[in-house]
Amino acid sequence: MDATGRDGGAQVIGVPAAAAAGADPLPGMFAHAPVIFAALGGPTHLVEGANQAFLDTVGVEQATEVSGRPVAEVVPELVHQGLLPVLDSVYRQGEPFVAHGVGVLLGPAGKTRLRYFDFSLEPRRDQAGRVRGVAFVAVDVTRQRAAHKLAAEQQVLLEQIARDAPLAEVLDGMCRAIEKLSPKVLGSVLLLDQTGTRLLHGAAPSLPDFYTEAIDGSEIGPREGSCGTAAYRREMVVVNDIATDPLWTDYRDLAARAGLGACWSAPIVSSAGELLGTFAMYHRTPQTLREEDLDLSIVFTRTAALAIERNRTELARREAHEREHALSSDLEFVLRTSTAVSEEARYPHNLQRLAELAVPALGPVCVIDVIESGRVRRVAVALAAELPAGARALLTTEEAGDVENGPVGRVLATGASEVSRAVPGGAWRELGVDITGQVCVPLTARGRTFGALTVVATTQHPLGARAIALAEELARTAAAGAETTRQHAQQAQLAHDLQAGLLLAALPEVPGAHLAAFYRPAGEGLDIGGDFYDAFPLPGDRWGLVMGDVCGRGAYAATTTALVRTTIRAVAPLLPTPDAVVGAVNHALLARADSDESFVTLIYAELHRTRDGVAVRMVRAGHPPPLLCRTDGTVACPNPAGRLLGVSPELGLGTELFTLRHGDDLVLVTDGILEARSPAGTLFGEERLVAALRPTARLADARRILDAVTTAVDGFTGGVTDDDQAALVLVSG
Numbered sequence: 001m002d003a004t005g006r007d008g009g010a011q012v013i014g015v016p017a018a019a020a021a022g023a024d025p026l027p028g029m030f031a032h033a034p035v036i037f038a039a040l041g042g043p044t045h046l047v048e049g050a051n052q053a054f055l056d057t058v059g060v061e062q063a064t065e066v067s068g069r070p071v072a073e074v075v076p077e078l079v080h081q082g083l084l085p086v087l088d089s090v091y092r093q094g095e096p097f098v099a100h101g102v103g104v105l106l107g108p109a110g111k112t113r114l115r116y117f118d119f120s121l122e123p124r125r126d127q128a129g130r131v132r133g134v135a136f137v138a139v140d141v142t143r144q145r146a147a148h149k150l151a152a153e154q155q156v157l158l159e160q161i162a163r164d165a166p167l168a169e170v171l172d173g174m175c176r177a178i179e180k181l182s183p184k185v186l187g188s189v190l191l192l193d194q195t196g197t198r199l200l201h202g203a204a205p206s207l208p209d210f211y212t213e214a215i216d217g218s219e220i221g222p223r224e225g226s227c228g229t230a231a232y233r234r235e236m237v238v239v240n241d242i243a244t245d246p247l248w249t250d251y252r253d254l255a256a257r258a259g260l261g262a263c264w265s266a267p268i269v270s271s272a273g274e275l276l277g278t279f280a281m282y283h284r285t286p287q288t289l290r291e292e293d294l295d296l297s298i299v300f301t302r303t304a305a306l307a308i309e310r311n312r313t314e315l316a317r318r319e320a321h322e323r324e325h326a327l328s329s330d331l332e333f334v335l336r337t338s339t340a341v342s343e344e345a346r347y348p349h350n351l352q353r354l355a356e357l358a359v360p361a362l363g364p365v366c367v368i369d370v371i372e373s374g375r376v377r378r379v380a381v382a383l384a385a386e387l388p389a390g391a392r393a394l395l396t397t398e399e400a401g402d403v404e405n406g407p408v409g410r411v412l413a414t415g416a417s418e419v420s421r422a423v424p425g426g427a428w429r430e431l432g433v434d435i436t437g438q439v440c441v442p443l444t445a446r447g448r449t450f451g452a453l454t455v456v457a458t459t460q461h462p463l464g465a466r467a468i469a470l471a472e473e474l475a476r477t478a479a480a481g482a483e484t485t486r487q488h489a490q491q492a493q494l495a496h497d498l499q500a501g502l503l504l505a506a507l508p509e510v511p512g513a514h515l516a517a518f519y520r521p522a523g524e525g526l527d528i529g530g531d532f533y534d535a536f537p538l539p540g541d542r543w544g545l546v547m548g549d550v551c552g553r554g555a556y557a558a559t560t561t562a563l564v565r566t567t568i569r570a571v572a573p574l575l576p577t578p579d580a581v582v583g584a585v586n587h588a589l590l591a592r593a594d595s596d597e598s599f600v601t602l603i604y605a606e607l608h609r610t611r612d613g614v615a616v617r618m619v620r621a622g623h624p625p626p627l628l629c630r631t632d633g634t635v636a637c638p639n640p641a642g643r644l645l646g647v648s649p650e651l652g653l654g655t656e657l658f659t660l661r662h663g664d665d666l667v668l669v670t671d672g673i674l675e676a677r678s679p680a681g682t683l684f685g686e687e688r689l690v691a692a693l694r695p696t697a698r699l700a701d702a703r704r705i706l707d708a709v710t711t712a713v714d715g716f717t718g719g720v721t722d723d724d725q726a727a728l729v730l731v732s733g
Helices: 052-059 076-081 081-095 142-162 165-181 209-215 225-233 252-258 291-343 350-360 392-398 398-404 406-413 425-432 463-500 555-571 578-590 685-696 702-717
Strands: 036-041 046-050 098-105 113-125 131-140 186-192 198-203 237-239 261-269 277-282 365-372 377-385 418-419 435-445 448-458 513-520 529-536 543-548 598-608 613-621 628-629 655-661 667-671 727-732
Touching: 036 113, 046 365, 052 131, 052 165, 052 365, 076 081, 076 098, 076 529, 081 098, 081 113, 081 406, 113 142, 113 628, 131 186, 142 165, 142 291, 165 186, 165 198, 165 291, 186 225, 198 225, 198 237, 209 252, 209 261, 209 628, 225 261, 225 277, 225 392, 225 418, 252 277, 252 578, 261 291, 277 291, 291 463, 350 377, 350 448, 350 463, 365 406, 377 392, 377 398, 377 406, 392 425, 398 406, 398 425, 406 418, 406 435, 406 448, 435 463, 513 529, 513 702, 529 555, 529 727, 543 555, 543 667, 555 598, 578 598, 613 727, 628 685, 655 727, 667 685, 667 702, 685 702
Parallel strands: none
Antiparallel strands: 036 046, 036 131, 098 113, 113 131, 186 198, 186 277, 237 261, 261 277, 365 377, 365 448, 418 435, 435 448, 513 727, 529 543, 543 598, 598 613, 613 655, 628 667, 667 727
């Protein structure tokens, strides 16, 4: 026996004095106590008495089987472990012997088991004090010893869990700790999948790879081996012989290949009673569950539950943080993109900007289609840099029919997003790109879907749920600004078209003179302005020249402008003098039912070519007087009297006659130029206009003179105007 006799400071297990003195060899207090007791007599150490714990330990049922026999015959396996010399020493010397935690192999060859004991051997004396035997007392401390080792291993695992070691590392360490504490055991942990129907590989450092791969993803059920059944039942399942147990019918061959004979599996359950997985202990040969193995199972299933719960909590925290970060990033992206789109006031440039910002954040290709005049029109195309150069042209010219009959047409009709994992047809198939799907989201503003944004996915740029949601939010946020600029653009184009109808498409060729004209609407040009000019032929080689300004803007100004122009052109060939023509215009304005809603300023002149230049006969009705610029640099201001039109039948018109000699020019402007303001609020005025014209003397170029005027005005105002501006230059020559 490998025993030192040192008590190490531990309590000595003693024998009652009566027993040691030769009284009843089996005191009542030991008869059924868990303490192992035997009374040995004589130098051969005959068993004179033993309690039930002793009989259980040596593997016999009746005391008669050991009574009167030498202990070396009763427990022969102890002979070669040093028992007899220790007993002999206590018997001869009469000194007690104490040892703690002594490992002893019990049982016959092939079935031996290692147990640990605290021993106390004390001499038994007769009435005369002579040693007549030895009292053998022992306590089985195997489980306590295992518990200490188990606690130490568990402490290591708990420290790993506390420092958030990876779950795989913790579970692997747990299995190795079990195999260290119980060398014949092979540990395994399976984790419940998200569906709650299958078990996934967690850790199994000593099982063959082919086995762990085969059971990875195995189902939970009433006959799914030890682990699947334990998860199904939510209780421990003990299979002592895999080869014969019906629970292993579908896995028996696999277990045989892996050399597995027994498997005990327990469910891993959270503190809230939620199934987390299973913990299994395998054996190479059929085995019966032992108490120490059950202790291991209980402790480590709890440890595994703690590790898995901690891991889930940490994963949930990280996912929540990632979602929060992603949400913040997405919000920043949407706000930044929407701001960029709104800052681009030109339509459809703002939609092109939207498409460009969507690539590659949402996908490698983005196109935007809108409804215009009942037809679908593609207004924006953006592609990732790595895509073929010719892809833009293919998508820009995609057939409208293909677009209208596909997802875009359906989204425009329903106002609902459409996600497809199919490859779009038409021009998309010619891109040479591996497209795996697309999402088409509506551009809706004020309850009306006016366009659709389409993003496609490729194998390199998959289309995930986040990208789809982001595309919808981006389209929703940017749609209002885009629609506003679209309506402004349409309104501006309509105003431009109507204004163009009220102005000359091209100035006519006037014999002996050159003309140049300029018109600029106020602000964004969304309303029709009241400024107008005209030049038209008259009988007798004469020409009519008109510059006017209708009070107000919009449709009423347009109809008034049309009335004035039409009236002048109609009556001028029939009436003898300019004042008669202007009087007819005034009469037409006053004859309207709503004549009190506006007035008109007007200059009307009739031109006639002469040998000296161009003779001018002019009438001015409340309009700013023109400037007559001579070739010598002098500037005159013909200023015939006359009141506004459309206010009173009495105009008080005066007529002025003068001649534009060769190289002289006549400049007519509306009050939008004279009343243009600097950023400080100062008026441009007539003096600045004269100053701008003086350097143009002798230019004899109507366009260059006009450019000098507009350049001076723009430089003064910074290019900003809150009123319509018009100018007309006539150069004799």
